[in-house]
Amino acid sequence: MNSRLLSLAVVLSLVASAAECQPLTFQEAITKALLSAKAIRISHAEDLRVHRAYFEARDAYIPQVQLGSGAAYTFGFPIGEPSVFKITSQSLLWNPAQKEYIKAAGYEIQASDASLDEKRQEVILETAITYADLDRHLQALSLLKREEDAANRALDIVAQRISAGIEPPVEQTRAKLIAARVRIKRSQVEGDTDLLRLRLAQLTGVPAAGLETVAGTMPKVPAPIDHEDLLKMADATPSVQALKKDSIAKDHTASAEWKQLRPAVNLVGQYALFSNAINNYSAYYKSFQKNNGAFGVEIKVPFLNLSQRAKAAGAEADAVKATALADETQDQVASEIVRLQKACDQLSQAQEIAE
Template identity: 30%
Template sequence: MNNRFHHPVLVCVMAVILFLGTSIPAHSQSAPPDIRPLSLSQAVTLALQNARNFRLSQAGIARAEAERQQIAALFRPQVFTGTGLAATKGFPLSIEGSAPSIFQLSTNQSLFDRNLSNLEKQAGKMRDAAAQSLEEKRDDIAALTASVYLDLDRSLRAITFLRFQSVSLSFIEEMLQQRVEEGLEPPLESARAALETARINSNVVMLENRIAQLDFQLRDLAGITEPVSIETQAVNIPPLEPEQSPDRLYALARERHPGLAALEEEVRAREFQVRSEQGTRWPRVNLVGQYGLFSDINNFSDYFRRFERHNATFGISVMVPVYERERYSARLSKAEADLEDARARLEETRSALSRRAHELWAQLRQQDAALEVARLELTVAQESLDATQALYEEGKVSRLALQQDAAAETRFHIALLDAEFQSSQSRIELLRLTGQIRTTLP
């Protein structure tokens, strides 16, 4: 069992650390806030529930669906009623295309229209693209929340080691100052020790500010309005599986990345847009009907052989485009340009995903190797501190040497925390890239 903290000097140091932790608030507040334990899964769930920018995407989905329904409604009967009652002098002229009537009823339904049918399909695909974009934003929020959470967890752990290192360096500075006064060390050594202490104290202040910012950002993401301080829990992000390769990661990204799926749906929508413009050259067939209740005050009996009060027309209207070449060519060219633009963005996104998959794979391998080095360095530092403590208890080394080894071990603790954080960050990005962020996070 490691007993390096049993020495009176180190016990004193830890007591000072505990005193600092209880008497000096981490967020520079007049009174310490309440503590709220929060797991990573809880933070992500709250962030997804609280995300304000989802409303724009949801509005886009609703808008695209409403447009699709509006076009689809034209293939169902449309019924209108009203009146065209009017006084007539002379021949009964039409009002808005209909004879004057006490009551009128008209209906219209599209039976065949390639332009409208493809527009409906285009709107449906744009709705699907908007839905995939919403899923992409959900993944982005989950990844951002996880990143902030891990950074806060790393910072909260590191601040304890930094404060311990600050106290250790203060002891070293005092010892060196005493040795300088006794003529055992040159004054430069005391100045160097003071500089190291000042650097660590500056890092402590900087990290305290960082913790305050991360705590606020996490509470803002999660929608926590109470003035509480978040207490994180240890998180283990799943490592990269040994059989994974850059090509396999890219295949997963192509299959599951919602941003790529949104672009694929947009390309299909643009294809239907081109077909819609091409469909304007086809005949349009509508089912039409009209009923009118006439009055003889409009002089119908004066100009027609027989007056009929109830009148109805029902049949099929066929419209055949004959010539609109310039207009058709312009609309078709625009639709084809939009399609090419969507295809180009899709190909660029696929290339970017492939590059990013290769980069993350190499980055994770390098970070895992660096993480192993950091673990071994900490192990060596701990064993070195144990050996120095044993020598100190035997009176073979000075207290200065013991404090220097303790400060060195603290630096390796912080280095290990940083290495673990960098590796976890890359894993989170990889999970987001392959569309697994919300299903894999612990």
């Protein structure tokens, strides 16, 4: 009986220790963060909205068909058509502005896709930095624990030497001060470690309790990159590409607003089934026919529209602003990449010295 209780206690202790420590590799942290990131889910929804907007612009050339009825009792002179059943259809046939809107929607899709990639990279970057900081703090905490144990042992030794008359009492004060400094430093590092562990848990969806890093799974510092390659990398970053595609989309939108001042042709059609049963339509008109329809084109020629001109000028200004913002962001990204490359070079040199 006692042996069974002992075995059960050992098993429970092993389970408890396993639950307290949850090692998480670097690759697992990145994968879990990408799956649980709220920013990526928001970007996915925005990407879906942009795709639907493209289909909305493109499908304007597909006829829109509506079914209805205007059947109603009337007295006196008929003030409307006595339609029991009616079908109306309308679609764009030739519209220069709509073509530009479709092009703008297509570039908005590309900008949205690039923005989604940017969100993924931001999640990866934040997770990687948080993981590396947590790993560094855990190593520092382990070292401080050993220093604290050594300081406590030194304090005991000093107390014994003072009791033996070998050391003066002031040495005990000095040993207590050293131990107190180590405890304060350890407390600070523990606080920072708990915050980093909590943030990594929020990013990955893993419980924060007992979350531990695996140092050997972290990637090495990348090799230096040529200056020309850095500039190409800056141009290819998702943030820059998203802004560039957005600026092109705004160019097409501005062009579409100006082309709203040009003529446009629509394809229209209508069929109605008339009834003479409830409104005496034939009493006021010379002839009556049940089946009636109209099919043809509708031509619109803008003549005077100052508000549309102002709207087009505003859209043109937005396009210029978007282009300038894309160029400015590209310069900022290039500078940031160069700065990070210098930091990587310094880190690589530090690793070589440590080895």
